[in-house]
Amino acid sequence: MSAEGISKFDLVIAGVGGQGTILASDIIGKAAVKENMSVRAAETHGMAQRGGSVVNHVRLGCELGSMIPMKGADVLLSLEPSEALRYLEFLSDDGTIIVNTDPILPVTVTSGQCSYPDVDAIIAKLEETHEVKAFNATELAREAGHPQSMNVVMVGAVSNYLPVSVETLVECVKELVPQKTIDINVKAFEMGRSVIQG
Amino acid sequence: MSTREYMLGNVAIARGIVEGGGQVISGYPGTPSSEIIGTLAGMKERDFYVEWSVNEKVAFEVAAGAAMTGVRSVVTMKHVGLNVAADPLLTLAYTGVKGSMIIIVADDPSCHSSQNEQDTRRYSQFSLIPCLDPSTPQEAKDMIPFAFEFSNKVQMPVIFRPTTRISHGKSDIELGPVEETRPSAEFVKELERWVMVPKNARIQHPRLLESQKIMQEELENSPWNSLELTDGAKVGVIASGIASVYAKEAIVKQGTNASFLKIGTYPVPESKIRTLLENTEKIIIFEEMEPIVEEQVRIIAQQTGSTVDIVGKIPGPVPRIYELNTDICADVLAEVLELERPDVPAEVAEDFDYDRCRIDLPMRPPVMCPGCSHRASFHVMKKVYGKDAIFPSDIGCYTLGIQSGTVDTTLCMGGSITVASGMYQAGEKKPICCSIGDSTFFHTGMNGLLNAIYNKADITVTIVDNRITAMTGHQPNPGMGKLATGESTIEVSLEELCKSMGAGFVETVDPYDLEKTEEVFKRAKEHKGTSVVITRQYCVIDAKRSGIRRKPFVIDAEKCVGCRLCVNLGCPAIEFNTTTKKASINAMCTGCGVCAALCKFDAITEVKK
Numbered sequence: 001m002s003a004e005g006i007s008k009f010d011l012v013i014a015g016v017g018g019q020g021t022i023l024a025s026d027i028i029g030k031a032a033v034k035e036n037m038s039v040r041a042a043e044t045h046g047m048a049q050r051g052g053s054v055v056n057h058v059r060l061g062c063e064l065g066s067m068i069p070m071k072g073a074d075v076l077l078s079l080e081p082s083e084a085l086r087y088l089e090f091l092s093d094d095g096t097i098i099v100n101t102d103p104i105l106p107v108t109v110t111s112g113q114c115s116y117p118d119v120d121a122i123i124a125k126l127e128e129t130h131e132v133k134a135f136n137a138t139e140l141a142r143e144a145g146h147p148q149s150m151n152v153v154m155v156g157a158v159s160n161y162l163p164v165s166v167e168t169l170v171e172c173v174k175e176l177v178p179q180k181t182i183d184i185n186v187k188a189f190e191m192g193r194s195v196i197q198g
Numbered sequence: 199m200s201t202r203e204y205m206l207g208n209v210a211i212a213r214g215i216v217e218g219g220g221q222v223i224s225g226y227p228g229t230p231s232s233e234i235i236g237t238l239a240g241m242k243e244r245d246f247y248v249e250w251s252v253n254e255k256v257a258f259e260v261a262a263g264a265a266m267t268g269v270r271s272v273v274t275m276k277h278v279g280l281n282v283a284a285d286p287l288l289t290l291a292y293t294g295v296k297g298s299m300i301i302i303v304a305d306d307p308s309c310h311s312s313q314n315e316q317d318t319r320r321y322s323q324f325s326l327i328p329c330l331d332p333s334t335p336q337e338a339k340d341m342i343p344f345a346f347e348f349s350n351k352v353q354m355p356v357i358f359r360p361t362t363r364i365s366h367g368k369s370d371i372e373l374g375p376v377e378e379t380r381p382s383a384e385f386v387k388e389l390e391r392w393v394m395v396p397k398n399a400r401i402q403h404p405r406l407l408e409s410q411k412i413m414q415e416e417l418e419n420s421p422w423n424s425l426e427l428t429d430g431a432k433v434g435v436i437a438s439g440i441a442s443v444y445a446k447e448a449i450v451k452q453g454t455n456a457s458f459l460k461i462g463t464y465p466v467p468e469s470k471i472r473t474l475l476e477n478t479e480k481i482i483i484f485e486e487m488e489p490i491v492e493e494q495v496r497i498i499a500q501q502t503g504s505t506v507d508i509v510g511k512i513p514g515p516v517p518r519i520y521e522l523n524t525d526i527c528a529d530v531l532a533e534v535l536e537l538e539r540p541d542v543p544a545e546v547a548e549d550f551d552y553d554r555c556r557i558d559l560p561m562r563p564p565v566m567c568p569g570c571s572h573r574a575s576f577h578v579m580k581k582v583y584g585k586d587a588i589f590p591s592d593i594g595c596y597t598l599g600i601q602s603g604t605v606d607t608t609l610c611m612g613g614s615i616t617v618a619s620g621m622y623q624a625g626e627k628k629p630i631c632c633s634i635g636d637s638t639f640f641h642t643g644m645n646g647l648l649n650a651i652y653n654k655a656d657i658t659v660t661i662v663d664n665r666i667t668a669m670t671g672h673q674p675n676p677g678m679g680k681l682a683t684g685e686s687t688i689e690v691s692l693e694e695l696c697k698s699m700g701a702g703f704v705e706t707v708d709p710y711d712l713e714k715t716e717e718v719f720k721r722a723k724e725h726k727g728t729s730v731v732i733t734r735q736y737c738v739i740d741a742k743r744s745g746i747r748r749k750p751f752v753i754d755a756e757k758c759v760g761c762r763l764c765v766n767l768g769c770p771a772i773e774f775n776t777t778t779k780k781a782s783i784n785a786m787c788t789g790c791g792v793c794a795a796l797c798k799f800d801a802i803t804e805v806k807k
Binding site: 025026037040041043050065082085105107109125 | 311366563776
């Protein structure tokens with residue numbers, strides 16, 4: 001849980017280098033600033049970008065450091081199933097996990113050094129301790145117009161939890177995605193938002 | 199209109215340089231410092247000069263020269279880069295500057311993307327150059343205009359030391375006004391000051407020592423240090439730089455009744471430390487990496503005869519390695535003050551690891567991109583030189599070739615050719631083939647190659663030339679014909695450069711052409727003396743951005759016999775199904791065609807449309 005007076009809402013975004021975790025966190029961070037909230041965020045750059053595991057922290061209404069303490073996050077937003085497990089330690093006991101069920105196999109798996117766990121087993125494991133919203137966001141993104149808009153589908157999904165208005169978030173989606181992909185991304189956002197509302 | 203913007207710490211620092219009226223900005227890329235120059239160079243309208251230099255020492259000297267003429271200069275680098283620039287640093291302290299100079303050195307506690315985690319504040323102590331240590335991206339931006347002014351006032355360069363979490367943190371940033379005045383450049387000859395022959399250096403050293411007291415007093419009362427004395431608190435917490443936000447959050451979470459001293463400058467604020475010592479019984483000190491503040495506090499306590507209990511790293515519960523965070527600070531407070539950790543049960547905090555999930559997670563290491571030509575270069579190198587050969591390497595994307603078995607050493611920028619030479623000169627009989635990137639070669643590899651050729655080292659030097667400084671985010675270098683700002687310039691020929699140093703064997707190949715590359719490496723291996731093979735192919739990310747489109751490849755499942763030759767290449771686009779024993783190519787394929795050239799069964803072909 002985000003501590004009183006330090007942060008209003010703590011969000012961890014996990015994923016794989018290249019999935020667009022930074023853009024996802026930028027949309028949320030920028031929207032919060034538009035609504036006059038102070039924001040602190042930390043992101044992964046450099047080595048881990050090259051297909052490695054990446055994690056971003058976003059703290060809304062926070063005046064101190066950008067790093068969310070262990071068991072501090074209100075929501076864990078994972079763009080890839082196995083990465084949800086990798087960063088589970090940041091999620092508070094009553095926190096929620098929103099997870100894309102479409103796996104990305106690391107090179108250690110494709111080359112046969114490791115095996116990738118069964119996705120259903122990952123979800124079942126997450127459900128043992130937390131509320132889980134799992135769906136194939138990559139598929140939804142494809143329906144919206146391009147698989148690359150998966151990160152925006154996930155932003156749409158988490159929008160149901162954020163202390164930021166939907167209008168501001170959509171405004172920031174439009175400002176931050178490439179001009180010619182605005183329609184696809186707005187659709188992706190809406191699809192992600194409604195999948196959680198059920 | 200709102201003057202608050204959401205920005206990356208490095209972008210905020212760049213904004214600080216603009217607000218402070220920076221005029222000459224130079225640097226060499228290095229994570230986490232690179233986006234500062236990237237941001238400035240990308241500005242459409244600018245009234246400052248900005249360059250990527252070939253290495254940190256060069257960049258430092260460019261900025262120093264500018265500051266000698268009276269203008270405001272900045273040099274940027276990462277912590278290990280300061281080792282390269284240490285030579286001018288220590289002497290510039292003696293000469294000082296006439297205008298203003300900020301030496302931005304980004305530290306990387308926890309080695310997120312570095313070969314060590316050295317603490318730049320030690321260089322500040324060592325060189326006697328003052329240092330500013332921001333705790334948030336906002337403070338980082340605000341410190342820059344202050345640093346220009348302070349540097350000019352005391353006529354000394356100032357070290358500015360963000361850490362990864364500042365440089366790559368994001369925050370809402372309150373923008374400030376932009377300084378409009380620009381001092382003009384005018385160098386005034388003052389031999390005693392600018393020419394550090396022994397006679398003059400002997401005069402400057404005592405002057406430098408005397409200036410410490412003045413700088414300490416000036417910084418003591420700057421906004422970057424603050425002391426909050428809490429009524430009735432027996433405990434005092436001192437925290438510096440980014441550790442101060444972690445410590446603050448831990449104090450709030452733990453409900454600790456403590457006085458708090460935040461430190462953001464070196465030399466440290468001595469009077470504030472003395473006041474805190476007089477008002478507490480126990481002091482806990484949080485700082486990342488080296489116990490620099492702690493050493494100062496212990497010295498002041500000893501000088502003042504204070505009996506306050508000082509808890510930190512020497513020895514103590516605060517770790518001297520890796521990053522700090524709120525949890526570590528809360529744990530230390532809990533341990534020292536014998537409190538509970540109400541938010542996290544101790545057993546969870548200590549035991550949490552992936553085992554708790556009881557599902558084995560596959561490792562996801564950073565790898566070379568699908569289609570990266572370095573993979574092909576390494577494949578051929580290994581084939582020609584053999585598994586027993588020694589492959590010294592360097593710092594860049596190609597360091598990820600560690601998984602290809604072709605990276606046996608990585609010491610520092612430019613260290614591959616020299617390490618290879620040293621091994622040969624030591625009498626090593628195994629074949630030695632080292633690798634170095636184009637940007638790294640221009641950085642400090644050139645000197646090593648000259649030395650190897652001159653001293654007759656029988657080694658092969660592979661320059662893996664992907665036409666860009668890729669690892670740090672695609673900065674240009676002298677091999678590209680392009681400046682930091684995108685403007686055209688001369689394009690240095692690696693071939694001519696190596697030949698002019700006296701290399702008897704210099705050949706350039708396209709590493710995607712495996713056959714030709716193998717033939718060239720074979721001849722390089724036979725060559726007596728230093729041979730140079732330049733494997734040249736555009737970085738795949740850069741190629742895609744510049745519109746180069748190649749057709750992806752596909753594996754014919756009927757022809758695939760499951761030999762795994764293509765899989766062993768380690769390309770993320772090639773998958774292997776252990777049930778069907780067939781390889782397949784996924785959507786990440788960029789169409790380099792290297793796997794197709796490898797396949798002995800003609801099972802891999804270009805996708806036809």
